[in-house]
Amino acid sequence: MIFDLAKTILSIIDLASENKSLIPQVKRINEVMKRIATFGVFDIVHSGHVKFLERCKNLEKDSKLIVVISRDKTVLRERGRKSVMREEERKKIVESLNPVDEAILGNEGPDKLKIVEKIKPDLIVLGYDQEWDEKKLENDLRERGVKVKVIRLKKYGDINSTTIRRKLKF
Numbered sequence: 001m002i003f004d005l006a007k008t009i010l011s012i013i014d015l016a017s018e019n020k021s022l023i024p025q026v027k028r029i030n031e032v033m034k035r036i037a038t039f040g041v042f043d044i045v046h047s048g049h050v051k052f053l054e055r056c057k058n059l060e061k062d063s064k065l066i067v068v069i070s071r072d073k074t075v076l077r078e079r080g081r082k083s084v085m086r087e088e089e090r091k092k093i094v095e096s097l098n099p100v101d102e103a104i105l106g107n108e109g110p111d112k113l114k115i116v117e118k119i120k121p122d123l124i125v126l127g128y129d130q131e132w133d134e135k136k137l138e139n140d141l142r143e144r145g146v147k148v149k150v151i152r153l154k155k156y157g158d159i160n161s162t163t164i165r166r167k168l169k170f
Contacts, residue, residue, distance in 0.1 A: 037121035
């Protein structure tokens, strides 16, 4: 169903580029779709990431899932290590995953919320291990003029990147 909706939207966009009178219809379709955003490094993509993204996508009917990928400099600054794969490689892998409608790189500077102002999601989904406080994040964004609901998904399964790193010893 969502695949059919996406095909329809793309067809309308193609027609709109040829016929400017269809542009308002494209805007209305885009307004109906709920924008869901989530964030992460996605350095060693595994089945836990895929399940998390599927759960994000399924939270709202007819939604658009936007995944913000942490920049290389951000990973180094916040985790004290380089990522295994460069940001562009991580972005390419994540955007190829079925539940993901769009993958974008986050801001390079310390202001992580700037990207949220740009994408204006209806819903932000945090992973179980992300260190944001949901209510504080909602309030901080509201002060910036972004009204968004923030939720956290519980851990699913036993696999995570830290365990994989330990097994690979890096």
